[in-house]
Amino acid sequence: MSNQDKLIIFDTTLRDGEQSPGASMTKDEKLRIAKALEKMRVDVIEAGFPIASQGDFQAVQAIARVIKNSTVCGLARALEKDIDRAGEAIKEANSGRIHTFIATSPIHMEKKLRMSPDEVVKQAVWAVRHARKYTDDIEFSAEDAGRSDIDFLCRIFEQVIEAGATTINVPDTVGYNLPQQFGETLRTLIERIPNSDKAIFSVHCHNDLGLASANSLAAVLNSARQVECTINGLGERAGNASLEEVVMAVRTRRDLFDCDSELDTTQIVNCSRLVASITGFPVQPNKAIVGANAFAHEAGIHQDGVLKNRETYEIMRAEDVGWVQNRMVLGKHSGRNAFRVRLEELGISFESEKEVNEAFRRFKDLADKKHEIFDDDLQALVTDAGFISENERVKLVSMKVCSETGETPDATVVLTVDAEEQSGRSIGGGPVDATFKAIEEIVQSGAELQLYSVNAITSGTDAQGEVTVRLQRDGRIVNGQGADTDIVIASAKAYVNAFNKLEHEIQRSHPQQDDV
Numbered sequence: 482m483s484n485q486d487k488l489i490i491f492d493t494t495l496r497d498g499e500q501s502p503g504a505s506m507t508k509d510e511k512l513r514i515a516k517a518l519e520k521m522r523v524d525v526i527e528a529g530f531p532i533a534s535q536g537d538f539q540a541v542q543a544i545a546r547v548i549k550n551s552t553v554c555g556l557a558r559a560l561e562k563d564i565d566r567a568g569e570a571i572k573e574a575n576s577g578r579i580h581t582f583i584a585t586s587p588i589h590m591e592k593k594l595r596m597s598p599d600e601v602v603k604q605a606v607w608a609v610r611h612a613r614k615y616t617d618d619i620e621f622s623a624e625d626a627g628r629s630d631i632d633f634l635c636r637i638f639e640q641v642i643e644a645g646a647t648t649i650n651v652p653d654t655v656g657y658n659l660p661q662q663f664g665e666t667l668r669t670l671i672e673r674i675p676n677s678d679k680a681i682f683s684v685h686c687h688n689d690l691g692l693a694s695a696n697s698l699a700a701v702l703n704s705a706r707q708v709e710c711t712i713n714g715l716g717e718r719a720g721n722a723s724l725e726e727v728v729m730a731v732r733t734r735r736d737l738f739d740c741d742s743e744l745d746t747t748q749i750v751n752c753s754r755l756v757a758s759i760t761g762f763p764v765q766p767n768k769a770i771v772g773a774n775a776f777a778h779e780a781g782i783h784q785d786g787v788l789k790n791r792e793t794y795e796i797m798r799a800e801d802v803g804w805v806q807n808r809m810v811l812g813k814h815s816g817r818n819a820f821r822v823r824l825e826e827l828g829i830s831f832e833s834e835k836e837v838n839e840a841f842r843r844f845k846d847l848a849d850k851k852h853e854i855f856d857d858d859l860q861a862l863v864t865d866a867g868f869i870s871e872n873e874r875v876k877l878v879s880m881k882v883c884s885e886t887g888e889t890p891d892a893t894v895v896l897t898v899d900a901e902e903q904s905g906r907s908i909g910g911g912p913v914d915a916t917f918k919a920i921e922e923i924v925q926s927g928a929e930l931q932l933y934s935v936n937a938i939t940s941g942t943d944a945q946g947e948v949t950v951r952l953q954r955d956g957r958i959v960n961g962q963g964a965d966t967d968i969v970i971a972s973a974k975a976y977v978n979a980f981n982k983l984e985h986e987i988q989r990s991h992p993q994q995d996d997v
Contacts, residue, residue, distance in 0.1 A: 656689025
């Protein structure tokens with residue numbers, strides 16, 4: 482495709498998506514998602530904010546080393562320390578990009594930056610030139626462009642393009658714009674900026690009014706050729722434009738759009754499930770494209786129409802976005818090689834034979850409990866596997882729960898804490914409550930339970946339950962996940978997983994909120 486025919490997909494699940502409270506990911510989890518995005522043929526993967534923490538830096542660096550077919554991008558404020566850190570993080574990338582930004586709306590310049598418009602332009606130009614020491618692929622974003630003066634945007638964009646920016650991003654940072662208005666903004670910018678033909682125009686829309694995807698599509702109709710989005714619409718506050726919605730809208734309505742992405746859309750559902758499993762943010766059943774009910778028909782008149790001709794009620798094929806029942810027909814007598822091959826088909830690979838052995842052992846345990854094992858079971862199995870967490874202080878050894886009609890539930894839990902076995906016992910309002918209290922008797926985390934959520938991974942009474950536990954302590958919020966055919970055991974695993982994250986994860990700062 483030519484530049485005008487191709488829509489560049491810039492995925493920021495690993496950066497903006499991770500800024501959802503509780504959605505923090507480990508380096509290994511980020512690598513799994515990055516590999517899935519590469520397999521889907523995402524053009525640009527924004528791997529993180531290297532200056533935010535040592536963990537973020539290491540994750541971006543690791544992704545840059547592994548990913549070969551997608552551009553790996555690091556975010557940086559228009560500051561020397563940020564840009565240098567981002568440049569170091571992407572140094573080993575086959576294709577690397579630095580994404581630098583500064584706020585341009587009157588309220589941000591006055592209240593947050595405390596800089597004059599002239600100072601902001603000067604800083605932006607300097608940042609782009611400095612970033613070019615590391616790569617020629619420079620993206621510049623005008624934070625809060627959706628509430629910025631159009632004349633000022635024309636001025637700053639013209640000068641950063643002259644300084645070497647190859648992508649110009651126009652963010653609706655607070656989700657304030659309406660589609661017609663936002664589309665008109667893009668059209669005006671491209672028409673008025675003298676050197677606009679020297680850069681790709683991009684958009685990054687937030688979903689505060691439920692319009693992120695609509696605003697992104699309006700921009701594409703007005704010559705934007707990059708959309709920044711996330712899997713499942715994950716992101717700060719109400720989230721970002723949903724990758725699956727933007728990609729499939731453009732592909733389905735080629736009668737209106739004169740461009741298309743090069744994504745392998747059959748990987749969408751698999752990627753959606755992976756992100757939901759790792760972050761603990763389940764997909765609502767009626768979510769467009771990837772929700773469980775997205776291609777379900779219950780009304781008799783709909784069922785009759787689809788049976789006669791699918792296109793009566795379906796505007797796209799379920800198979801085109803990955804809704805294929807790939808059932809793994811393996812059991813406890815199945816071999817290690819077949820198991821490994823199926824995981825690799827799902828985009829899951831291992832760093833060592835030890836990890837393969839641990840995953841295979843868990844598979845065998847699950848096969849003893851479940852007759853049929855589905856791809857979703859495998860995703861949950863790997864996410865739940867102990868080797869994913871490198872620094873577990875606490876591990877679940879065993880538990881016993883008694884719950885009967887008319888009696889107060891009682892739980893006894895045995896954990897290893899720093900390799901030393903300890904036990905706790907407690908009663909509670911239910912078996913899960915008693916279990917959590919027994920765990921707390923041992924670990925004494927001092928955390929507040931903010932969320933307890935259970936989702937069935939597959940159908941059937943023998944389905945695994947996937948539990949998400951959200952804990953908060955000292956302003957930090959983490960999600961823990963656990964999966965098992967026994968919901969109470971899954972709950973205990975999730976609580977222990979959340980506690981380990983509280984203890985060992987490096988707290989992310991949000992430097993984009995700091996004064997520049």
